[in-house]
Amino acid sequence: MGTVDYESWRSVLLSMPGAFEDFPFGPEWAVFKISRRDNKKAKMFGLMVHRNGVVNLNLKCDPTLAEQLRAANPQITPGYHMSKKHWNTVAPGLDAETMLAMIEDSYDLVVASLPAAERAALGWKGLVERG
Secondary structure: OOOOOHHHHHHHHHOOOOEEEEOOOOOOEEEEEEOOHHHOOOEEEEEEEEEOOEEEEEEEOOHHHHHHHHHHOOOEEEOOOOOOOOEEEEOOOOOHHHHHHHHHHHHHHHHHOOOHHHHHHOOOOOOOOOO
């Protein structure tokens, strides 16, 4: 899992509590969302697309961290068709550890925005500090 591999990263995204896959923009755009109680509108935390024969993954990110990640990794660019401030696009070549941390951070940012009862229903413990 050293690079963006659709099936490997799809499995990671779907392993997050309450995560599911949707295709509201067509079959080539897999949107990963967090289900909500009482059938409220689900929240997106990832979007994976095949563009020009390459898999790209969009992930939500803290704006300050997003800038740092982009500066340190040429595979990370401002979010494609997303808010450039709050989303990054990851292209093949990023190391697995950084990719996993980015997926977890994206999930945490979205879950943190949910009401307390919904966070509790997901079994979410809160944002994890990473060193």
